[in-house]
Amino acid sequence: MTTQKQIRIIDDEENLRHMLGVMLTRQGYRTDTAADGLEGLRLVAEQVYDFILCDIRMPEMDGKAFLARALEGHVASPVIMMSAYGTVDTAVECLKMGAYDFISKPFKKDEIVMVLKKAEERERLREENSRLREAVAGRNAFCGIISRNSAMEEIFGQIRKVCDLKTTVLILGESGTGKELVARAIHDNGSRSNRPFVAVNCGAIPENLLESELFGHVRGAFTDAAGDKTGLFEQADGGTLFLDEIGEMPLALQVKLLRVLQEEEIRPVGAAASRKINVRVLSATSRDLDADVRSGRFREDLFFRLNVFFIQLPPLRERIDDIPLLAEHFMAKYSRAMQRPPARITPDAMRFLMAYAWPGNIRELENVIERGLILCEGDVISGQCLPGGLRGAAGVQTPLPDEDLSIKKAEDAMERELIRKALARTGGNRTQAAKILEISHRSLLYKLKEFGID
Ligand SMILES: Nc1ncnc2c1ncn2[C@@H]1O[C@H](COP(=O)(O)OP(=O)(O)OP(=O)(O)O)[C@@H](O)[C@H]1O
Ligand SMILES: [Mg+2]
Structure with missing residues (x-):
């Protein structure tokens, strides 16, 4: 099916508008007209045209002013300028400003049709290009997670394996590495995808509210509890609850969360009895939870419970x-x-x-x-x-010296700079720095000593 292309003709000469209209209609286009830039501007803002044909010399608002305003106003239709004798320079200026093309008046029927066909072909190619681009991106993506990196592909495999299970998954990675995206991918690929996905940022809710936020409360449980409140666990029933920034959860609540995960039931604040729930729990943190466990900030038993299956996202x-x-x-x-x-x-x-x-x-x-x-x-x-x-x-590169041409010294300077950068990048972590530098941990230690870096 070919849809009729729509063209808006803007020209102050009535004869020309009429002539163009008849000619283009015969060629299968649909045309609308306007007598000056101002009227044209109002009309193209209301409807998207495949092309706009616009005269340059017009009263009220001329073609160049029209173009400027159209571009400013994000009019998406390509504008083809029509220039009469004496306005060619302006037409070139218009091209530089962003006009699509121009045609000199007077023109023959074939000429205008040719310009339009050429423009159509170019537009078609441009659309095809962006479609291709998206298709390529699609091949390198999993549920909106774009990547062609092998470590990430392994993670896609892990997501596929774990998505249908009820196993808790701990997603680890620095800030901005896509932890939430992974949580959604696990939910969307699994059998719970038609049930709710509820996300909560444990670090963003004041400590005293977090418990009732998660488990709900009954009326009168505390001063402000005017009615019953359903907690996030219940809202996620049958689906997935994503506990983001789990490392920020206060210790007192960590105990309660562990019990909920083990018993699969919650007790709203102030309630006498517990309620059964069926929720798959995912959690994420950019903190070093191991270290938090060692320092007593995070309960070891909860850590083991959440960490049954973990996904470590590599930094960019x-x-x-x-x-x-x-x-x-x-x-x-x-x-x-x-x-x-x-x-x-x-x-x-x-x-x-x-x-x-x-x-x-x-x-x-x-x-x-x-x-x-x-x-x-x-x-x-x-x-x-x-x-x-x-x-x-x-x-920043170490400049080459003019005087001392010793290769050994230049190499030393470069190595020192690279090591310094690698350490800066890893926050001083030597194991990771050695990996980036593609040398063994031992030779890094040796070089650090040699260069007196610490
Ligand atoms: N592989 C990816 N492909 C496309 N977009 C991505 C990818 N990874 C992350 N993003 C985008 O980057 C942004 C950050 O991702 P996300 O919120 O999932 O990170 P995060 O690890 O949860 O970060 P934080 O620890 O700061 O909460 C989002 O807009 C997300 O859509
Ligand atoms: Mg996040």
Whole structure:
């Protein structure tokens, strides 16, 4: 089925409007007309046209002013300028501003049809491209989790294995690595997917309210308890409860949670009896729970109960291969949201993105791309559109000396710099630093001693 393409013709000459209308209708287009830029602007804001044909010289609002306002107002339709003798320079300016094409008046029937056909073909290709792009992204994604990194693919496998079970799963990873996304993927792929997924951030609810938030309360349980309240466990009945930032749960409540998980029943605050529940519990934290257990901040028995199955998400700096894919994905997402054609990331900008350590992980990358799209000119994100701190990361290089040409000394200086960076990136963790540097832990220790770094 081919749908009729719609064209808005804006021209002050009535004859020309009429002639174009008749001609294009015969070619199978649907046309509407407007007599000047102002009227045109009002009409194109109300309806999306496949193309807008706009004269340059008009009273009221001329073609260039119309174009400027249309682009400003995010009118999505491509605008083709019609320039009469003497307005070619303006037409070129319009092209630079963002007009799609231009055609010189007077034109023959074939010419205008050709320009339109060419424009249609270009639009079709552009749509196909973005569809292709999405298909490629689809192959590298699992339930909205974009990745082609092998460690992540292993995690996709773990999700598939565990999703249908009732086993509690503990999701670990630095901030912004996608823990919540994984929790949703487990729910959405499992047999409980048609039941509720309820998420609660244990760190965001005041300690004294968390218990009644989770388990509910009965009327009169405390001063403000004017009526019964259903807790989140009951709201998630049959489905999944996601306890985010579990490491923030107060100790007193940890005991109660453990009992709920073992007995599979809850007791609302102030209630005399317990109620059976059927809830699958997932939890997540960016804290080092092992350390919290050792320091007594987190109960060991609860830790073991939650940790029956755990998924450890790698930080973004350990899956650099995902950076271009994710950057493309967020670019497409935000271009679409801003109703702009998909932008392109220049190779130099991509180098910066790949060299940066991403302490805020994927969330930070997402924010950088969104910001870059706002700042960038046209549809290209260059290094200039990236935050300064990010550009610095790749830029610092040990300058080559002019005087002393000893290779040994230059190598030492470079090694020292790389080790310093690796340690900074891992927060001083030597095992991880050695991994990034691709040397053994022992040779790292040796080099640290040699260079006197501590
Ligand atoms: N692999 C991915 N593909 C696409 N988007 C992702 C991916 N990982 C994370 N995101 C996006 O990054 C953002 C952060 O993810 P999410 O909230 O799941 O992280 P988190 O680990 O729960 O972070 P925090 O510890 O700060 O709560 C979200 O907008 C999410 O959609
Ligand atoms: Mg989260």
